[in-house]
Every structure is written in structure tokens, then in C-alpha cells.
Amino acid sequence: MDLRLSEAELAFRDRLRAWLAITLPALPAGPDRDDWPGRRRYDTSWQRRLFDAGYAGVDWPAEHGGLGASLTEQLIFLEETARARAPYVGANFVGLLHAGPTLIVEGTDEQRARHLPGILRGDEVWCQGFSEPDAGSDLASLRTSAVRDGDHYVISGRKVWTSFGQVADYCELLVRTDPEARPHSVSKHGVSKHGVSKHGGISWLILPMDTPGVQVRPLRTAVGSSEFSELILDDVRVPVSARVGAENDGWRVAMVTFSFERGTAFIGDVIESRNIIEQTAAIARSVRLPGGGTLWDDAALRRDLGRLTAEVSGLWSLIRKNVSEASAGMIPVQGASVFKLRFTESRQRIGDLAAHVLGRASLAMSDLPGLPGPGHGRIVEDRVNTLSFTIAAGTSQIQKNILAERALGLPNEPRWTSR
Ligand SMILES: Cc1cc2nc3c(=O)[nH]c(=O)nc-3n(C[C@H](O)[C@H](O)[C@H](O)COP(=O)(O)OP(=O)(O)OC[C@H]3O[C@@H](n4cnc5c(N)ncnc54)[C@H](O)[C@@H]3O)c2cc1C
Secondary structure: OOOOOOHHHHHHHHHHHHHHHHHHHHOOOOOOOOOHHHHHHHHHHHHHHHHHHOOOOOOOOHHHOOOOOOHHHHHHHHHHHHHOOOOOOHHHHHHHHHHHHHHHHHOOHHHHHHHHHHHHHOOOOEEEEOOEOOEOOOHHHOOOEEEEEOOEEEEEEEEOOOOOHHHOOEEEEEEEOOHHHOHHHEOOOOEEOOOOEOOOOEEEEEEEOOOOOEEEEEEOOOOOOOOEEEEEEEEEEEEHHHEEOOOOEHHHHHHHHHHHHOOOOOHHHHHHHHHHHHHHHHHHHHOEOOOOOEHHHOHHHHHHHHHHHHHHHHHHHHHHHHHHHHHOOOOOHHHHHHHHHHHHHHHHHHHHHHHHHHHHHHHOOOOOOOOOOOOHHHHHHHHHHHHHHHOOOOOHHHHHHHHHHHHOOOOOOOOOOOO
16 A cells, blocks of 8 residues: 655646646536536536546546546545545446446447547436335336337336436436346345346346436425426337446446545545534634633543544544555445445534534534634534435445445345345
8 A cells, every 4th residue: 555645646736736726716606506517517617617627537537538547646636625525426426437437338339439529528417226115125026117119118117216307318227127036036135036046137228218208206305405306207208329338237337336436526525524623613613602601611622523523533534445455456345335324424513512512503504703713504404414324325334235235245135235
């Protein structure tokens, strides 16, 4: 493991810092939380700026239009942009971090030529249609069906928790193309009565969201935002040429998609948690107690903040270790699961401590006059939002299963096969 930056990496960092220093002050104000067309416009125009400056697709290979940066340079990019509070990938998340990289590895030349440039320029927004009402952790139980009709598949079913579904142009969609491998015929060992694994019979399709029969119904989250949607698919016709990978081999393609999801996806949030800890400390110093002094005089509070700071710092080192291992050609599965599990739980504890410091102000997700601020409403909203972190991209229980089976060598779960 070598965590030092080379001359070339330092030069990359300095160029990026200089570009961010010029570019960020010129950005327009961000859109309102529920202005979805506005959010799409804001996120895609940021992507266009990155593209024009040569920073689009830092982790994509150069032959597919990306920067072809080393893993350490990717880490520098993520750290510098988060530290400078540059806009996050937002609506471009699925296109840049899942669909694009999956097409690079599994797509046809035609699919790559059709989609990759648009994703990099911010012209194409994607969403992910994997989860279903009865298929989340146990994703292989999915039932949305795609029946072959000549050169088309006819798709019917329902997807849920589709982030950015209401502003997406395309959806990476998992469907069941082989009804013989349907989950109801799966035995407790994950193999059907016909000897077909339930992981077989699934295909990965590119669904244009404006296809007739696609209905997007926004869902409200605990913070009142409608970032998710439900997708109702009713006799939706998609050409067979929109399939990525072979028919019934979509589970393997989905695993390729997930391998991109779990890498460094939470880096921006680690930096954000440092910001929240600093903000919480600043608020504690400013809150006057009736008997004199401030909240900061509370040694227990300072100790808790110190512990969480150390934890975040340890998690940052774990990310660097994962990246260093990946640079050396190893796959950091264990490190990625340990990180996801520990970080998402720490992130919620940081929010709890901030709520304690905010006192009454933690009852509202908006800045209240006369209470510590500005920005305390955002901290409360962030705390509620972090409830989703232990669920998204594989729940904490699923991460524990992964670690139990792959790191500790415990026996596999008999009945479940999770994402
Ligand atoms: C912020 C966010 C964004 C998301 N975005 C998308 C998206 O864009 N597209 C998409 O397709 N999906 C998306 N999802 C859905 C996400 O993938 C699922 O919520 C997740 O996989 C869990 O599935 P579930 O909600 O059906 O819960 P379930 O799988 O029903 O789990 C319920 C509970 O049972 C536990 N459990 C389940 N199986 C096991 C097991 N084998 N062992 C032990 N415990 C178990 C879980 O840990 C959980 O506590 C998103 C979710 C969130 C929170």
C-alpha cells in the first residue's frame, strides 16, 4: 500500500483546485429541492461544465471519452470537489456511475456510440429500475416480465424506489425473460424444480422513459421530497437490440453494475460529515447556557464529537486503503462492505449529536429565527435523510451477511440470495 501522492498527482490536484476556484463562484444558485426540471437542468449543466473542462467521467477509460484517471486521481477529484462544495453528481448518478460503466464493459459498439457521449456531456439522464415491491434485498425474485414478440420485448410489471425517475431519459431495467426460472418455483436452495437458478432468466434492458405504457408516479420521502418514483410498466415495447448482454444473462450484467456502485460512492458524504461535525462544534460554542458558559463546556459532548471525528478520519483511511488495493488489482469487497456498514451508521450518530446540540431547533427542518444558525434546518433535514443510507445500495443486514460469508467464511444463508 502506498498512500503518498506522486508529482503528477499533485499537479493534477493543483490544476483541479485552480479550475474549481474560478468556476464555482460563477455558478447560479441551486434550484429548490422539489423543482425536478430545475434540478435536472442544474445537475446536467454542471456536468456540461466538467465535460468542457475535460473532467467528465474521471473514472471512465479515455477510449470511451472519459479522463482515464488513475484511482488515486479519482480519489483526488472526489475529495477536492467535495471539499470545495462543488455540485454533486445528482441526476447524473445512474448514467455516470452505473449505466455508462456497464455499457462500456457489456454494451455493443452501437449502444456505446448511442449513449456514452450523451451521458458524459450531461445530455442524457438515466435511472435504475431494479427494485420491485417484492424484490429489494432479494432482487433475484423480481417478476416484471418481458415476453418476446418478434424483434421486441413486451414488458409488464412494477418497479419502485426509482431515484430521479421523473426526469430520466433512460432506465437500466431488470426484467424476467424466462418464466421457467420464476421465483415461485424456486426451492429453498435457490434452484427451481426445473433445475434453473432464479438468477437465470433475468435480462438487462435499456428502456427509453418516453416509451408508451411507462407511467412514473412520484413517492414522498420522510423529508418531504419526491426523489423516488414508482414505475408502472404496461405492455411497454422495447426492441431486442436494447438488451445489454445475452438473454437470461442479466443477473451477471447487474453484478457488473453493482461492482461500480459499491466502490467510492459515499466519498462526498464522508466529506459532508466532516462539515457537519465542524458546524455542530461551532453551534455548540455559540449556544449560551442559562447559568453562564456555552454548550462547548460540556466535556461529554466534546468527547463524543472527538470520537466521531476520529471515526470519520478512520473511514477516510479505509477508503484510501480500498482505492490503493483496487489500484493494485485487488477487489476490495470486504473493505467496501465494512465501509458501507460502519460509515452509514456513524453518519446517523453524527446527526443525532447535532440534534442534541440544536435542542428545540432540531424539531423543524427549516431555519427558525432566534435559534442557532444559519443552516441548522439543513442539518435536521440531513439527519432524517441519512435514515435511507443504511438501506440504499444493500442494507446493513445484507452487508453483515456479505462479511459473514465472504470475510469470516461462515456458511451461506440457505434460503436467500441477496443483491
Ligand atoms: C436512497 C435510496 C435510493 C434508492 N434508489 C433506487 C433506485 O434508483 N433504483 C432501484 O431499483 N432501487 C433503489 N433503491 C431501493 C434499494 O435498493 C432497496 O430499498 C434495498 O435493496 C432494500 O430492499 P427493500 O427496500 O425491498 O427492503 P427488504 O429487502 O424488504 O428488506 C427489509 C428488511 O429486511 C432485511 N433483510 C432482507 N433480507 C435479509 C437477509 N437475507 N438477511 C437479513 N436481513 C434481511 C433488510 O436488511 C431490511 O431491514 C433505493 C433505496 C434507497 C433507500
